[in-house]
Amino acid sequence: MATLTLGKSVTIDAVQSKKGDAVRVERRRRVVAPGTRELRDEPVAPAATKNAADEKLRAVLEAARAREEQRRAREAEEEAARAAREAEIAREAAEYEQVKSQLAARESVAAPAPEKPAAAQSQPAKKPAPAQTQSQQAQQQTQQHHAFRAARDDEEDNARPYGNRHNSSKKDFKKSGKISLHDIVIGDGDDDDEIGIRGANRRRSEASLKRFREKARAIFTAPQKIEHVVQLGETITVKDLAAAMAEKVGNVIKKLMEMGMMASQNQSIDADTAELVATEFGATVKRVVTKPYADQLEREPDPAHLQPRAPVVTVVGHVDHGKTSLLDAMRNAHVAAGEAGGITQHVSAYEVKTKSGAEITFLDTPGHETFTAMRARGAQMADIVVLVVAANDSIMPQTIEAINHIRAAKVPFIVAINKIDLPEANPTRVKTDLLQQEVQVEDMGGDVQCVEISATKHIGLDKLEEAILLQADMMDLKADPDMPAVAYVVEAKMEKGLGATATILMRQGTLKIGDVFVVGETFGRVRGLINSAGERVKSVRPGQPAVVLGLDSVPNAGDELHVMETEAQTREVAAYRVQQAKDKANAVKRSSLEELFARRDESKKLVLPIILRADVQGSVEAITDMLRDIHTDKASVEILSSGVGQITEGDIRLATASGAVIIAFNVRADAAVRDMARAGNVDIRYHSVVYRITDEIKEILSGKLAPEKKENFIGYADVIALFTVGKGVRVAGCRLTEGVIKKDAFVRLLRNNVVIYDGKIGEMRREKNEVKEVSVAGVEFGMSFDKYNDLKEGDRVECYEVQEVRAQL
Template identity: 50%
Template structure:
């Protein structure tokens, strides 16, 4: 369209053809940046210009950007020219600017230009990063070389100084001056770049490439220290080098295995796989693998026999020594000491006799104490050990034993651990059953007797009767020409107590009692209990050696470390010598009364002995409760199954009391009823005890102990009965009554009379009625009757009718006639005899 055609149009128009091109959007410049030590760095600063194409083809103002690394600009390829768009018809004359839309070719050209610009920007950024990395590596290399040069210079200076010092020592005093004169000429030359001034030794700019100067055989050193600067010898290998060498050896493969250590393995009768591996110093996995190869799939805690363990040990190259499991006790109790090491010791005296004959009262008079007041019911139910000092300064150890028949085991223990037995016999009662039992215990223990005839202050005292009754049991006192000492005493009036002590000391001199106090302690457990605050407490009597605080001891199947020892006065002591009774704290559990204790060298030995004894105890219990084999045993088991049992759970304050209660209840049993003790122990009644009693419908018995609050609450909820006792008489009587209630009552038959049938009448609506005459005794209504025909019992039942004439009567006496009818029986004949009897139910008791 020509200009002439648009001459009359006032609208401004763009040129018909114009070349489309993209201008540079980045303008760059270089800036020099200074750093320390004279270093510089060239930094490229770029300016980016935001490209915004407006309707008139103008662009926006440039935007300053962060400095970028310098890079050679890439020549920009000119964009292809787009054809001029066709002029738009002048339809809108409202504005002086004509807006033209871009064609598809223009849009593509612009997009291509933008893509090329982004590619160029990415390439420029990559080149700048590579240049920065190269520059950093060069800077690091220069720093490292400069440090190495400085280190070498320091090493050379140190070596030169050391050489000069050695020459100064070796040169004579008169040659010192010429040597000093020749020193400047002989000085080694400094490397290039050095400076004589020490303050200017560091160069302002690093050398271009300093050549490394090394002496023959010298390695590159690390950090400069005084030790390596003054040491001309070769430096040792560093820890890092050693670590790198080890890692290298590991990566190359496993090293040669060391020589295997072969051991002598002690094998008991049975051993676990873990213990076997420990004794061979082998891995348990290797032992299990060998067992798997033999076809045995076992775990690490399984037990194998000695033969299998021997095969495994020999397979691994070890030698085997077979030992018995009981060898753990070998050497535990040593033999008697030589006479030269022994010293005199105090005698141990046991006071024995019948119940209520005054044993404890006599001991109280000797000790000037009041033990009887502390015992329930005035009888001794605990075994006690005390020491008494005489007026002459000598010491006597007394053991007080109960006199009740239930405490037989206690008296037997007292007789075993004692040196002398004082037999207390009441002058008014004479020899009683427990007196005879004490005599038998003393004879069994071969212990000398001293008879103390007590209660001489009573009006009915007759010591002659006591002497004569003792003759029946082969006890001949001195007054009758025998060798048994006798003393007439009164514990209440404290008469002749000094004579009793003199007799004890005289008998001990005859026995010549000695022991070695310089050896580990050994003795016997007299009594044991579980104290709420102190734990297991054992009353022990030291027989040989000395027991000290801190010793490790084994008492029966229990062990422990002595934490404290308390004497009879309640005082803490650090050691206890022979014949001294003490309470020991620190055991892991309550031992049994009568167990021997011995001090061992360490806790490991104590555990080993304790484990062995506990295993022995469990095996005995399993054998005792095993299956019965013989026919007689099977019959006994069937009889036991029909026996009525009273389940009980017994808790006591001391081991001896629990033992006595169990023995007394066992004696109460018969073929029909017995007391079965589910659990017996020492200590307070706990929740677990109540739970066990609830599950088995048992009665909980507490002897001198009580249940805690939780146990009482649980007993109320579960309906468990807890009975408390402090006197063994009452306990035995109550259990005896309960067992008697389980006995089947006895039926006793009492004959009332006989009647002879004279005639049998058949009455309507009633049946047959026998007309009888009472020939003996009487006949009562409701009593049991038997119908005898030719002296053979035909029927046994009860009378339904008893009439005299037409009236119902309660009884018919001898010589009278009456009518009788039987319940559910009509076959009566004349001449039969009716026998009338009465059955009485009598309660049985043990």
């Protein structure tokens, strides 16, 4: 913007130079400066300072002015729309009246037709046809009129501004005759800016309209269900489960309580329980297995490299039926004499070479009832099972149990009837009794091979070897010796000078010196291999047993041994399995209310804590199962710690703190540990025969139980008179009716056969003399009761003694 300064005058050139520009005129005067005679331009007055309040007020006024203009424009639009509606209604009314008048005129024209003469009526009716044609024409004209009116309305709706278009919806509803709540609340689907409320002209704010529109759409729109997928491993915490299902932790805990589980948000639950809870909340469960190095642990043998291997044979049967003696005869050794009591205490694996040059691996399992788990594990590892039955005893309880394990393992078996050299031997009875167990031998028309042998006399052993090799040929046993080694742990123990050792049975591959492996929850590197003959070897092939040296700790019997590529991998897999075991142990398991009450009742019983140490892992498992069977309403056993190896100082400290008894099976304590146990008054029980442990534990529990109290009734007397002596002490005059009344015994006072007092006698006198007892029937005497005076004639006195009897389990 140009500035044109005006003094007293201005030149024309100055004005023309600003032609066409926006000019701001500034007028200035010339004044005489003080103290001089010069003419100078008048100084420009300083611009007034702007005030923030004034600016704010000016902005408010401008906004108010703009709102007023908008209101006037809106009122004008509404007035125009109202006028248009009134004009439209008037036009429709006029059209309606016009159509009504036309229809009335047509009806008046057609009405006089019936008043014609009779002569005309006798002629054929040709005149009504034009009348019918006229009514059809009128109908067509009406339809054309309605179509024209609808087309005109559509054109007007399209030409009308968008803001007023929804106001004509009343006309549409009047035409259709139907209106829904959805049409009233929610307008056109394309209208995203405002909602037309039918029958209302009030203006609402944009925020209010938006909230109203969202609420209305939420009402008329069905909620979409969100499907949650819960990924489960072995265990999961309650908090993580609730987060995966987008549920409150409290709701999940409440559901667990309904299922009989008491768990906090940080506790773990097992996968099966978590799946039940997730299903209750409508979530989808996906089981995820995150095993590290699963590709190495689940290798399959290569069919192109399969080669025949030696069969693995398990010898099972009842205790003392000759299993170990049979194995001695097969390998020309004497093992049974070395076992305590002549009973096999743990599984042994032996490799036997037959006369034909074939190799057979034998597993000798215990037959005693406490070794059920070991016998079952032996049946699962074997290819063929030899069931030994004594010809003189026939079928026994452990024989039936062995048959059940064989069926569960689904392995073929051969029946060996032993001790046929004894005079009372009856093989036919054995075969008949086997039929009752659904075992049908070949002699009875079945398919089970049966061989009669004598282990001590070496009778029939060749036939047994032939039967085993024949069964192995039928099974076509093969293995891949080139793949990484896979083996089963038969037994594991801690040996002095060698550390943790494991007796293994090779299944696939070849195990060599220096291989790194993982077995169960531990790992190691092969430092040495010892075969069944006690010789050190450099490798072990499929089907052969061996003792492995170099384990980090003692594994569990039945664990699988897998050779891996690096030691770091074995450590990682072992750590993962240890963590999984801890999570499973800490996981809250589902239980019923009955189990909760049972646990509550157990707290009232006598519990004997025990620390168990044994020479091999199999014996630990067997003794643990045996001790857990000692469970009565009065007492039970709690195993605080169990393990393989000799008794340590840590065991003594644990026993001292908990009052536990240490059970040592085939292990001993050194001098330092014995001194420590003696100082702490710790009871150590040494055993070499398993079934004697049960008897000793029962004796210990019987001694620790509180003695039972037994009442012996010794006399009765009747109250026949009452006296008061001293300071209100009531004395009962009694007559002895039966037995004897002793002052030191307990008495009960009966009234109408109801006990009203149970306690001690205060004083007892006969003829003014104190007596200790009254034993003659019919004798009268007086006695008072300790701190009790409510006596009546006719009461009966019952005297008894309490005897303590040792409790029995």
